[in-house]
Amino acid sequence: MNEIIDLDENSGVIICQAGCVLENIDKKLEGSGLMVPLDLGAKGSCHIGGNVATNAGGLRLLRYGNLHGNVLGLEVVKANGEVIDCLSTLKKDNTGFHLKHLFIGSEGTLGFITKVSLQCPPRARxxxxxxxxxxxxxxxxxxxxxxxxxxxxxxxxxxxxxxxxxxxxxxxxxxxxxxxxxxxxxxxxxxxxxxxxxxxxxxxxxxxxxxxxxxxxxxxxxxxxxxxxxxxxxxxxPEGFKHSSVLCYDFSLPLSKYFDLVEDMRNHMGSLAKKVFGFGHLGDGNLHLQIEVNEMSKEVRDHVEPNVFERVKQMNGSISAEHGMGFLKANYLSFANPPSKVEMMRNLKSMLDPKGILNPYKVFPWTYS
Amino acid sequence: MNEIIDLDENSGVIICQAGCVLENIDKKLEGSGLMVPLDLGAKGSCHIGGNVATNAGGLRLLRYGNLHGNVLGLEVVKANGEVIDCLSTLKKDNTGFHLKHLFIGSEGTLGFITKVSLQCPPRARxxxxxxxxxxxxxxxxxxxxxxxxxxxxxxxxxxxxxxxxxxxxxxxxxxxxxxxxxxxxxxxxxxxxxxxxxxxxxxxxxxxxxxxxxxxxxxxxxxxxxxxxxxxxxxxxPEGFKHSSVLCYDFSLPLSKYFDLVEDMRNHMGSLAKKVFGFGHLGDGNLHLQIEVNEMSKEVRDHVEPNVFERVKQMNGSISAEHGMGFLKANYLSFANPPSKVEMMRNLKSMLDPKGILNPYKVFPWTYS
Missing domain, CATH: 3.30.70.2190 (Alpha-Beta Plaits)
Structure with a gap:
């Protein structure tokens, strides 16, 4: 699952299996003067299939755009074993619904991505x-x-x-x-x-x-x-997190309110927190909010959550910019989305994975089996 | 339906109603040093809702990317009247399935787009x-x-x-x-x-x-x-098409075979065609193939179609790069897509519009009512 299948140097499109490590794809492209349009700290170990399944954003989204723009095609295996072949390498293709986007960011709950085709920009000099x-x-x-x-x-x-x-x-x-x-x-x-x-x-x-x-x-x-x-x-x-007790959050916020949340949470935490601080990809509105505490306790957690999520929601932000819902935020699905969206997600899940066998307990707080 | 609802100059995000004319949105942005990330010949009359519904590509996709990358949010009305609020203005938001992409390029057959939020790049100097x-x-x-x-x-x-x-x-x-x-x-x-x-x-x-x-x-x-x-x-x-009889096609092709199709069709048409020629957005692999004939007849059409579509398919191209399936190509849905994709499209259509009342006879060759 870690083979590079094809590289078209004229169009700058690479096709690879989902198990390819992001950095290895980038190395393969280097000789052609191309690069992967995605860069993140974990590039030496993360797989392109996982990047696509989680709609990874990373450091340079501001410049190269998101995966919905850069993924040209996917091969996906459905829960029933059927293969959905959306492995196009074309930049323009309007011959029906754009199905591949359903799987980008679905965290593996709608289908299993097996192959990816990516458009690759010229490598910066x-x-x-x-x-x-x-x-x-x-x-x-x-x-x-x-x-x-x-x-x-x-x-x-x-x-x-x-x-x-x-x-x-x-x-x-x-x-x-x-x-x-x-x-x-x-x-x-x-x-x-x-x-x-x-x-x-x-x-x-x-x-x-x-x-x-x-x-x-x-x-x-x-x-x-x-x-x-x-x-x-x-x-x-982030390396400092290993040496201290820090609650870490990954939010998107409108730029005008970007640091208001840090100040609000500092006031809210009072003496319960040692430090409340923020850094992040401001160019994408993505704030990493951190709350350093003396000791991680239920009292501290209960004081932070869901309060912090409510504040983000009031500010029209997102409670998960890059990191997805996974296990930890699955219970917040209905909090983060209006009922009409949650119902549509449920219907899609039922349609594509009626037995709930794909990445169970992720995204959805309910089980399906 | 033609109001601009909000412009956030810091993040470069505009929210507008679906009936806004593309050029009017661009004019609104001019004062802020921003531009719409989409430009096409019809900009003076086309509506942004239609652009999104048809996943319009245009002249500068090469530089600014496609609508899946640039549309940050949509408000969509389902066939049952329910409003799906995906009108995010955030560049990073991984809190569930990325539903809005289902409506981009669905040609109005899955839902009716009422509002659009777009990320807008700096205007070129x-x-x-x-x-x-x-x-x-x-x-x-x-x-x-x-x-x-x-x-x-x-x-x-x-x-x-x-x-x-x-x-x-x-x-x-x-x-x-x-x-x-x-x-x-x-x-x-x-x-x-x-x-x-x-x-x-x-x-x-x-x-x-x-x-x-x-x-x-x-x-x-x-x-x-x-x-x-x-x-x-x-x-x-293209203005010349008004003065002659020309069969016009909009294909995507791998770059290595881009002009092979023109040559192949010239040979195939022989004396039935006056001229066979091609031009287009090579940067996106998008070829506009044209066949000029003395007179448009059934004989001519039958000689061209489906032969030309079969050639495009053999070359791993797309029979509709930008123009969608609409009425004219609806009968080719199963030709252009493998059975597993067509089945998934049918299931989505049944899920979102079970009575088939949204833009009937488009995309799908079957009726649903």
Missing amino acids: SINVAFLGLQNFDKVLKTFRKAKEDLCEILSAFEVIDSTSMEFAKETVGITSPIGDYPYYLLIETSGSNPEHDADKLYKFLDLVLVKHLALNGTLATEPAKVNAIWAIREKI | SINVAFLGLQNFDKVLKTFRKAKEDLCEILSAFEVIDSTSMEFAKETVGITSPIGDYPYYLLIETSGSNPEHDADKLYKFLDLVLVKHLALNGTLATEPAKVNAIWAIREKI
């Missing part, structure tokens, strides 16, 4: 990163809009970190900001085809945000080692 | 166009790969026209090539945020394809009037 310190969230949003305008087609990541996240990282894994302490930090990445143009855009952008006092301080990296060093600041924050 | 003449299709493909590598993030259209298309355009609407006569022509458009960088990329690209003898001749336009004049060459070809 230059990757640059800026790291900025900012005074308040209003300036974070203004900087985001400016980045979309001026870095536009080369903007590939826009990550935010609040000061408490940085304090947490310092205490747990010894990471510090390379530019001093600020209320908010931004990691802005560009990926493009022309190193000279890309660096010029990013230098000018950095100049502008400093001159306009959107950012208080900033640094820029164009060499791979320095780029990696800056990314390590962002990526090592 | 510079649009440039190159027009090239090439000797053979192998060089067309090599030029495409080079364009993807070197123009990469700013490549927004890659259109091909064969010499017979140009002859037809000359005879019917008086259009001629501005660079002399060649077997193949390419119209390559770039859209970007930095006019200087964009022009530099395109000039260097043009130099390179001429020096490497991929193209025999070429011209470049950076001023809007000249850009429009070059686009007019491509866009006016």
Whole structure:
């Protein structure tokens, strides 16, 4: 189940079996000047079938789009053993319902993905990163809009970190900001085809945000080692979770309310929490909210949940941006979706897996067998 | 049904009613430096609800992606009058099945789309166009790969026209090539945020394809009037259909076989056709095949169909890239899809519209009432 079946270098389309590790597909593409349009921390171990089944988002969705846009075809085995052949390699195909999308993000509960065809963009020739310190969230949003305008087609990541996240990282894994302490930090990445143009855009952008006092301080990296060093600041924050008791959440929120949730939960938790902090893929509205506590107890959990989910819902956010419903959130299916959607999901599940044998107890809180 | 409900300038997300005309949405976005991620000839009259229901592709899918990637949410009315609220504005939301995709491209047969939320990219600040003449299709493909590598993030259209298309355009609407006569022509458009960088990329690209003898001749336009004049060459070809009898087809084909179909059909038609020619969005594998005949007769039609569809199928192409199944191709549903997919479509139709009252006789050749 881990074979690459075909690579069409002209159209930039790869077909592979579902068990291929994401990084291995990317390595296969490297020689053709292509890349997988999906990148995430687990790329060295995750399988493309699982990525598709969970509709993985990752770091560069902002630039390369989501899997509904990038998956051209799927082969899926239904609960009754029947194979659904949607393994198209065509970018435009309107010959009936677009069935493959039902399986993207269904967490394996509607069918078992066995083959995937993906459209693959050209591999970036230059990757640059800026790291900025900012005074308040209003300036974070203004900087985001400016980045979309001026870095536009080369903007590939826009990550935010609040000061408490940085304090947490310092205490747990010894990471510090390379530019001093600020209320908010931004990691802005560009990926493009022309190193000279890309660096010029990013230098000018950095100049502008400093001159306009959107950012208080900033640094820029164009060499791979320095780029990696800056990314390590962002990526090592979750490593601190091993050294402390942290409740971790993965939400989507409208940008105007993105950090309100962190502040609200800080007030709500009071002395029950050591730290409440947030970081995430701001470019996609995706916030990782973290609540560090002295000890994980039922009292703490009950104080957080479902309260935090209710707040997210009130803000028109999503209680699971990337991580899906799985076991842990299956009981929140009816909370996160209006009755008409839940009924349609139930009908689809009954239609495709009437005996409930596919990934049971996931997504749905009811059993079907 | 033609109101714009909300525009979030921070996240670049617009919510509108389904009856909004595509061009009006784009005008609304202009002031915020945003654009609709979809552009097609009919933009002045087509409705966004129809665009979504037919999964419209258009001219710049190559750059901005398809509607499955760009539609963030839908409100849909089911056949029983129940409203399905999938009107999310979030880029990442994995809280259950991704139901909205069922309605994208279902041609109104599963539900009636009433509201749409769309993610909108930054508006391009510079649009440039190159027009090239090439000797053979192998060089067309090599030029495409080079364009993807070197123009990469700013490549927004890659259109091909064969010499017979140009002859037809000359005879019917008086259009001629501005660079002399060649077997193949390419119209390559770039859209970007930095006019200087964009022009530099395109000039260097043009130099390179001429020096490497991929193209025999070429011209470049950076001023809007000249850009429009070059686009007019491509866009006016279909106007010739009003002055002649032409059978028009909209196929997707693997790039390696893209023009084989034109040659095959030329041989197949023999003296029954005046001209067989092809042009289209090569960047998306989308070929518009045209067969000009002296007179439209049953004999001619029977000679073309289903033969041409069988050829497309043999080449692993799609018999309807953009135009859907509608009335005209409904009878080909089982031809274009394997039995397992057709059965799943029937089951979905029965589930969502058991009385068959939604857009009857479209997509499905059977009636349900």
